[in-house]
Amino acid sequence: xxxxxxxxxxxxxxxxKRHARVTVKYDRxxxxxxxxVEKWIDGRLEEMYRGREADMPxxxxxxxxxxxxxxxxxxxxxxxxxxxxRNPTEDFVQELLAKLRGLHKQPGLRQPSPSAEGSLSPLQDxxxxxxx
Numbered sequence: 001x002x003x004x005x006x007x008x009x010x011x012x013x014x015x016x017k018r019h020a021r022v023t024v025k026y027d028r029x030x031x032x033x034x035x036x037v038e039k040w041i042d043g044r045l046e047e048m049y050r051g052r053e054a055d056m057p058x059x060x061x062x063x064x065x066x067x068x069x070x071x072x073x074x075x076x077x078x079x080x081x082x083x084x085x086r087n088p089t090e091d092f093v094q095e096l097l098a099k100l101r102g103l104h105k106q107p108g109l110r111q112p113s114p115s116a117e118g119s120l121s122p123l124q125d126x127x128x129x130x131x132x
Contacts, residue, residue, distance in 0.1 A: 030104065034062060037099045044095075048087045055084040060096075066105040071097050 041060050049056040060081055068074045075093055082089045 033103060037062060037096075037103065040099065041096065044092050048082075048085050048089065048092060052084075052086065057081040057084075062100070062103065063105050065096075065100055066103060074100065 045056055045060070046053075060078070065074050065077060068077060074097060078093050078096060079089065082092070
């Protein structure tokens, strides 16, 4: 078919096929939940640090939080990340802990370092390295 002749990324068909392979390997609902939590975190951090964006934490790594043994440890970790916030953080911490209860650590997904410019997202990296 013409779309195959163009190779991966050469046509919408090639991109869709690559996307399909990634969603088969990882549970699509779980990835969507993680994405929703990440978007929620970003939105709330922007609200809490409005006018003081330079003080905002570089990232809140979901997998690092999920690796911790207890909610108490997770709470301490989150509070440590938010120590520069001048607005109340308790509601954010409690809501994030509740959202984390529904998530599982994804061993195949790595968060890129915030300083690694031009790095691929975990999904892009998986798609790039997935066997044909």
